[in-house]
Amino acid sequence: MIKKLAIVAALGIAFAICAGTASAQDWFKTGTGLGVTKARVAVPEFAIRAATPPALEKTFHDVLWADLDYCGILELVSPSFYPTQVPSQPSEVKFADWASAPANTYMLAYGNLSVEGTNLAAAGYLSDVHNPTAPIALQKVYRGPATDDGARKLAHQFADDIVGRLSGGAAGIAQTQIAFVSNKSGNKEIWAMDYDGGNQHQLTHLKSISLTPRWSPDATRVAFTCYVPFRGITSPQICIYSAASDRLISFPRYRGSNSSPAWSPDGSQLAFMSSQGGDPEIFISDANGGSMKKVTFAPGVNTSPAFNPKTGKQIVFVSDRAGDPVLYLANSDGTDVQKLDMPDMGYVVDPSWSPNGQLLAFSWRRPSGNFDIYIMDIVNRQLVELTRDAGRNERPSWAPDGRHIVFESTRNGKRQIWSMLADGSMPRQLTFEGQNESPSWSTK
Amino acid sequence: MQVRGSRQITFALGFMAVLGFLGGCKKQVAGSRPSSAPPPSSAQPTVSLNASPTSVKSGDTVTLSWTSTDATDADIEPGVGKVALQGSTPVNPTDSTTYTITATGPGGSATATARVTVGAAPAAAPPPTSNNQSMSELFEQNVKDAFFDFNKSDLRTDAREALTRTAEFLRSYPQVRVTIEGHCDDRGSTEYNIGLGERRAQAAKNYLISLGITADRMDTVSWGKERPFCTEQTEACWQENRRAHFVAAH
Numbered sequence: 001m002i003k004k005l006a007i008v009a010a011l012g013i014a015f016a017i018c019a020g021t022a023s024a025q026d027w028f029k030t031g032t033g034l035g036v037t038k039a040r041v042a043v044p045e046f047a048i049r050a051a052t053p054p055a056l057e058k059t060f061h062d063v064l065w066a067d068l069d070y071c072g073i074l075e076l077v078s079p080s081f082y083p084t085q086v087p088s089q090p091s092e093v094k095f096a097d098w099a100s101a102p103a104n105t106y107m108l109a110y111g112n113l114s115v116e117g118t119n120l121a122a123a124g125y126l127s128d129v130h131n132p133t134a135p136i137a138l139q140k141v142y143r144g145p146a147t148d149d150g151a152r153k154l155a156h157q158f159a160d161d162i163v164g165r166l167s168g169g170a171a172g173i174a175q176t177q178i179a180f181v182s183n184k185s186g187n188k189e190i191w192a193m194d195y196d197g198g199n200q201h202q203l204t205h206l207k208s209i210s211l212t213p214r215w216s217p218d219a220t221r222v223a224f225t226c227y228v229p230f231r232g233i234t235s236p237q238i239c240i241y242s243a244a245s246d247r248l249i250s251f252p253r254y255r256g257s258n259s260s261p262a263w264s265p266d267g268s269q270l271a272f273m274s275s276q277g278g279d280p281e282i283f284i285s286d287a288n289g290g291s292m293k294k295v296t297f298a299p300g301v302n303t304s305p306a307f308n309p310k311t312g313k314q315i316v317f318v319s320d321r322a323g324d325p326v327l328y329l330a331n332s333d334g335t336d337v338q339k340l341d342m343p344d345m346g347y348v349v350d351p352s353w354s355p356n357g358q359l360l361a362f363s364w365r366r367p368s369g370n371f372d373i374y375i376m377d378i379v380n381r382q383l384v385e386l387t388r389d390a391g392r393n394e395r396p397s398w399a400p401d402g403r404h405i406v407f408e409s410t411r412n413g414k415r416q417i418w419s420m421l422a423d424g425s426m427p428r429q430l431t432f433e434g435q436n437e438s439p440s441w442s443t444k
Numbered sequence: 445m446q447v448r449g450s451r452q453i454t455f456a457l458g459f460m461a462v463l464g465f466l467g468g469c470k471k472q473v474a475g476s477r478p479s480s481a482p483p484p485s486s487a488q489p490t491v492s493l494n495a496s497p498t499s500v501k502s503g504d505t506v507t508l509s510w511t512s513t514d515a516t517d518a519d520i521e522p523g524v525g526k527v528a529l530q531g532s533t534p535v536n537p538t539d540s541t542t543y544t545i546t547a548t549g550p551g552g553s554a555t556a557t558a559r560v561t562v563g564a565a566p567a568a569a570p571p572p573t574s575n576n577q578s579m580s581e582l583f584e585q586n587v588k589d590a591f592f593d594f595n596k597s598d599l600r601t602d603a604r605e606a607l608t609r610t611a612e613f614l615r616s617y618p619q620v621r622v623t624i625e626g627h628c629d630d631r632g633s634t635e636y637n638i639g640l641g642e643r644r645a646q647a648a649k650n651y652l653i654s655l656g657i658t659a660d661r662m663d664t665v666s667w668g669k670e671r672p673f674c675t676e677q678t679e680a681c682w683q684e685n686r687r688a689h690f691v692a693a694h
Binding site (some may be wrong): 225257 | 626
């Protein structure tokens with residue numbers, strides 16, 4: 001039967017460590033993560049120097065706190081346990097005060113903010129308070145415009161550096177982007193936002209229907225499904241948006257319905273669905289449309305391709321060739337097709353491959369229920385259910401750290417974008433206006 | 445040119461094989477964490493209801509037939525009441541009626557519906573085409589959409605009947621070209637529904653080809669779940685959105 005323990009081990013880093021924190025996670029605590037300690041970090045407010053407006057310090061602190069709290073590998077020490085004297089630079093740290101009760105912290109992230117003209121400088125430090133003689137773990141000055149948005153960016157940079165140090169080198173995700181579909185402008189267009197929902201901005205202005213965005217691996221382009229004219233008929237086609245030029249890059253248009261583009265891990269190819277030859281099948285072409293090859297050959301719907309991001313040699317896709325739509329694996333030349341059997345009937349769609357190529361996230365509509373997000377270990381086929389009893393939960397997309405998943409949910413009524421840790425904990429709503437769907441987490 | 449009479453069949457559908465979605469969303473205690481394997485529970489009942497024929501004159505007899513699984517009680521409204529867990533019964537509707545069967549069991553309940561359209565006696569053939577009746581009016585009167593079951597692109601009997609009428613019209617007006625749009629209800633994957641809508645449009649196209657309409661008069665396109673005809677979360681509304689819709693091409 002479905003077991004969760006092995007897959008938690010496969011997830012590797014973070015999830016086990018989360019066990020002790022959030023309440024109501026009794027399903028998860030059982031026997032997992034034994035002996036794993038989550039690093040405790042104290043994050044006092046930065047000292048204000050020069051003429052730094054307190055509002056900027058508040059933004060910086062709030063964003064830094066949220067980034068570290070949500071990173072999945074740290075436990076933040078409550079400020080009520082902090083010593084009264086907070087350091088602004090390494091020479092002021094009283095190590096014993098932080099290392100002992102009640103703070104009992106291992107690491108201390110601190111520093112100071114100063115404004116010079118229109119520029120904001122954040123001097124950030126990370127010290128191991130149990131090793132006063134060890135070299136400081138991190139010290140860096142971050143510079144940007146003295147604006148609210150600038151303060152957010154500096155906090156994200158500092159948070160990513162801290163996470164990088166404390167996770168053994170795996171980069172943080174505080175500077176990543178999420179592309180999504182929003183109808184806020186009156187039409188479904190492609191939008192992008194920071195990973196925490198900040199800085200939402202519209203990328204496309206096609207004024208028709210744009211769907212299913214996916215970031216290129218270098219995060220410079222977004223491939224998506226666009227409704228545009230072809231031979232006098234408005235039909236779904238493949239479009240590519242370039243962030244560098246803020247315009248669309250040309251891609252061939254075909255008869256029938258074309259949708260769901262997905263990038264190969266080196267960015268040189270796209271897999272997509274096309275009914276140009278009749279049945280909706282999966283094709284793979286160069287990113288400019290050249291050298292197109294059909295890779296599925298079964299009657300029915302074949303769609304939602306995704307390359308294994310680790311190898312690029314395997315794809316997962318959705319097919320209803322055997323009845324309900326379910327997931328299949330195949331080599332990227334179309335050979336060696338394998339059905340991913342599930343322990344129960346239902347409708348399995350929206351596959352998303354974890355960055356290490358070991359796990360698939362997808363949405364599964366079981367016969368008696370709602371759409372929920374699951375992950376499957378593709379080697380041993382073990383499953384973990386991440387959402388339940390909270391609206392329809394669909395279209396998961398992995399963060400590049402392999403510890404977070406973004407998805408769409410109707411749990412609060414309208415369809416909105418949410419993220420969570422990849423064990424299902426810490427769900428957090430990222431969009432609130434209009435209807436928002438189909439998130440894609442950038443790979444860097 | 446003579447065109448066959450058209451009763452205004454707004455919506456003559458056999459709601460077949462409608463699974464019990466309405467009863468399928470039982471909430472558990474809010475805030476409880478998901479487990480990796482759901483606890484065993486009684487199976488959710490399923491039920492289907494079929495009406496034959498789906499389109500009659502007032503007073504004609506219609507046969508309702510139904511099957512269910514995992515149910516202990518079944519009830520058909522309006523006007524029938526408690527029934528066996530599977531069986532059939534004649535009804536004589538005087539107005540268009542949507543019959544709803546509710547199957548209840550230890551695992552919850554499920555409903556299915558079947559619509560019977562009651563029309564006046566067939567009208568006499570309409571007057572010959574005059575300048576007063578534009579091509580778009582004729583198209584609207586004679587070209588009928590085909591409706592589908594959830595997650596399916598197979599042509600039901602009612603869809604074949606509608607497409608047969610459409611084929612007659614297209615044979616009568618060989619200059620007319622059509623775009624066949626495939627549509628889906630709003631449940632499920634955006635991407636899969638684009639594929640499914642295309643399959644529905646192609647199912648309609650292939651049936652028309654089998655009736656002698658040439659392929660080059662028909663284009664297909666899928667709108668997935670993006671252009672619903674109806675936006676309520678009810679089976680009747682979902683059914684209305686699962687269709688192959690005909691648009692005259694210019």
